Amino acid sequence: MDKIVSLCKRRGFVFPSSEIYGGFASIYDFGPYGVELANNIKKAWWQYMVQEREDIVGLDSAIFMHPKIWEASGHVAGFSDPLVECKKCHARLRADHLLEDIGVFADEKMGEEEINKIFDEHKNKAKCPHCGQQDFTPIRKFNLLVKSNLGNFTDDWNKEPCYLRGETCQGIYVNYKNVLNSTRVKIPFGIAQIGKAFRNEITARQFIFRTREFEQMEMQYFTHPNEEMKEYEKLKNFRWQYYIERLGLKKENLRWSKHENLVFYAKEAYDIEYRFPFGFKELEGVHARSNYDLTQHAKFSGEDLSYRDPKTGEKYIPHIIESSVGVGRTFLAIITDAYTEEEVNGETRVVLKIKKDLSPIKVAVFPLLKNKPALVDKAREIFNDLKGDFMCEFDDNGNIGKRYRRQDEIGTPFCVTVDFDTIEKDNTVTVRDRDTMEQERVLMGDLKQYLKEKLA
Numbered sequence: 001m002d003k004i005v006s007l008c009k010r011r012g013f014v015f016p017s018s019e020i021y022g023g024f025a026s027i028y029d030f031g032p033y034g035v036e037l038a039n040n041i042k043k044a045w046w047q048y049m050v051q052e053r054e055d056i057v058g059l060d061s062a063i064f065m066h067p068k069i070w071e072a073s074g075h076v077a078g079f080s081d082p083l084v085e086c087k088k089c090h091a092r093l094r095a096d097h098l099l100e101d102i103g104v105f106a107d108e109k110m111g112e113e114e115i116n117k118i119f120d121e122h123k124n125k126a127k128c129p130h131c132g133q134q135d136f137t138p139i140r141k142f143n144l145l146v147k148s149n150l151g152n153f154t155d156d157w158n159k160e161p162c163y164l165r166g167e168t169c170q171g172i173y174v175n176y177k178n179v180l181n182s183t184r185v186k187i188p189f190g191i192a193q194i195g196k197a198f199r200n201e202i203t204a205r206q207f208i209f210r211t212r213e214f215e216q217m218e219m220q221y222f223t224h225p226n227e228e229m230k231e232y233e234k235l236k237n238f239r240w241q242y243y244i245e246r247l248g249l250k251k252e253n254l255r256w257s258k259h260e261n262l263v264f265y266a267k268e269a270y271d272i273e274y275r276f277p278f279g280f281k282e283l284e285g286v287h288a289r290s291n292y293d294l295t296q297h298a299k300f301s302g303e304d305l306s307y308r309d310p311k312t313g314e315k316y317i318p319h320i321i322e323s324s325v326g327v328g329r330t331f332l333a334i335i336t337d338a339y340t341e342e343e344v345n346g347e348t349r350v351v352l353k354i355k356k357d358l359s360p361i362k363v364a365v366f367p368l369l370k371n372k373p374a375l376v377d378k379a380r381e382i383f384n385d386l387k388g389d390f391m392c393e394f395d396d397n398g399n400i401g402k403r404y405r406r407q408d409e410i411g412t413p414f415c416v417t418v419d420f421d422t423i424e425k426d427n428t429v430t431v432r433d434r435d436t437m438e439q440e441r442v443l444m445g446d447l448k449q450y451l452k453e454k455l456a
């Protein structure tokens, strides 16, 4: 994990937020290569979930929504984590994680009384991860919704706060009728959305795995009640294939994990877990949610949210299955999967073997030497010719070995070098492959086509 965090900082993938002010807990910024990777992740997800699916459409709902939505969804009353404080160092900790660490099952869905009972039985074994002491306050459930004073011009907004959304899917549920009425979708169909969400996480010390501001990629699929579980199995397979085929993650680093403690309305819930450096943890949730969401919103809004089948005339509240994953967790899984150390001529080479279409930079262009104008001009000419087709980088800094090493560490699939043969002999450049480190000479006139084929 330390190596990944260090590489992300050193090479401009991820920076701690507000670093010059000492940082801001559990918030991170994407740097120049990080934003490229994050955008490529979102593009890949959107293409797979929306562009290639006739039955799924996109949406971009606002972060702020009517506060009643969060009452209907159950978040105001029940979206909370069990908070415990170390009496010695005052660190705020998640009681379910403390219990998990000593092999006792507990989760955030348990009530205050229930988890306090379990904690009292086992807390003599639990230790504060910061100071090692064993003296804790009683557990209280802490609500994760982040409050704001949007639209409230008094100082008394805390009583009736407006929330920053805790998940993106509520914006999908409340727009389901609008989508039905404005497009040609028919059940079964899905609505997909990518967007920011906010949670007042108690402890969030696993880099970008758990952050207080994060981006979700969610798809909610509306089904006939009798078709829910059939569609659920299809969605599970579809999402599993995405990680293997689209993102190129190693199969052995992925597994299914079934929720044993279901929320009362759920039919079934599985997570796809990834083997992060700190162990197998949730990457994506694929859940069968019954008709709970639309039933709740119908009740709280007074709107009829039922669906009438255009063929049979049957009227029902659709059942929903969902796929939900974070951009940050996908990002961390991709970097973890791709991070490779190799022994080359007695030295260690660090290389990110990211799937080519996800790489931040596709092609780096170098003049062999910085102080030879003829080489630099030719390399510039190539860079200018390629930059409209690929994300490219021009680099004439330091020796060529150092430049290769830098591109390896950010996962650039191809490096193009202009040398003396290019300008004096045969108009060819060398193209170096990131993974094999083999170099091939390619005619300048064929270069773009060559790269297009290799990157396809």
Ligand SMILES: [Zn+2]
Pocket: 086, 087, 088, 089, 090, 091, 128, 129, 130, 131, 132, 133
């Ligand atoms: Zn402590």
